[in-house]
Amino acid sequence: MQEVLKIFKIGGGIIDDAAQLQQFLRELAKLDNKIMLVHGGGKGASQMLQDLGIEPRMVQGRRITDAATLDIVTMFYAGKTNKQVVAGLQQYGVNALGLSGADGNGIRASKRPVKEIDYGFVGDIDEQSVNTELLQRLLTAGLTPVFCAITHDGNGQLLNTNADTIASSLARALSPFYQVELHFCFEKDGVLADVADEASVIPQITPGQYQELKASGAIAAGMVPKLDNAFAALEAGVERVVIENALKINQPVKTILCRS
């Protein structure tokens, strides 16, 4: 029987709110499974860019990342945000270790090729590159890896990479070694049948239901790439994929994805 590994992803909405971030980390520290955490921070990065006079640009949920933007998001994700999350976990007795994809050659990516859109320094993860040996060693040593949304290309170039995609790639790569549970945590209680009704959480979704809800417009915006990533992970052998409220990870209300 393989050991359970729970991989959590938190987004910019939670990271931006110090009290909510603390509450999430406190709940996370109560779990006695092996744990990894991936954090975004897109909302705060956009604010910082604006404060510095750079207009943030997103296309299909991905940030157009020129050289100046890359410098700032690297400082924000791999610096301030990553270290705050690590310090927060240490406070609750979790021995967290902050990482970008460059550290320990954890995750390599390739600069996204220019087609209709030039995304600049945005990385698409090379799926085979996830350093599963390093991650297993860290987990066995009792450490909790905390990844930010920065990867590298192996030739000295840092790349900005969507945090949902990092979480999904880590989950897939580690599936041969653990029973991996992938938890996408955000500010709602799960996938909602009506995004305006907080109580309309759908407890379970099949790929067929997802297509219907997407076609009707009930599932939209950032939830679409998130669920695309989530179903892809399930297809690739991840044991369990959950969409849930970051403040209620130890409560039963949540959305669980089904294979069929």
Ligand SMILES: Nc1ncnc2c1ncn2[C@@H]1O[C@H](COP(=O)(O)OP(=O)(O)O)[C@@H](O)[C@H]1O
């Ligand atoms: N059916 C739905 N259920 C829940 N959220 C939805 C739904 N449709 C659209 N959304 C939106 O998707 C957002 C989550 O995606 P995103 O902002 O990318 O999250 P994060 O920054 O946490 O990765 C929610 O805040 C919500 O506004």
Ligand SMILES: CC(=O)N[C@@H](CCC(=O)OP(=O)(O)O)C(=O)O
């Ligand atoms: C390429 C790309 O879009 N990178 C993302 C990385 C951060 C992220 O994914 O943050 P959330 O999870 O909070 O959205 C960005 O810069 O916004």
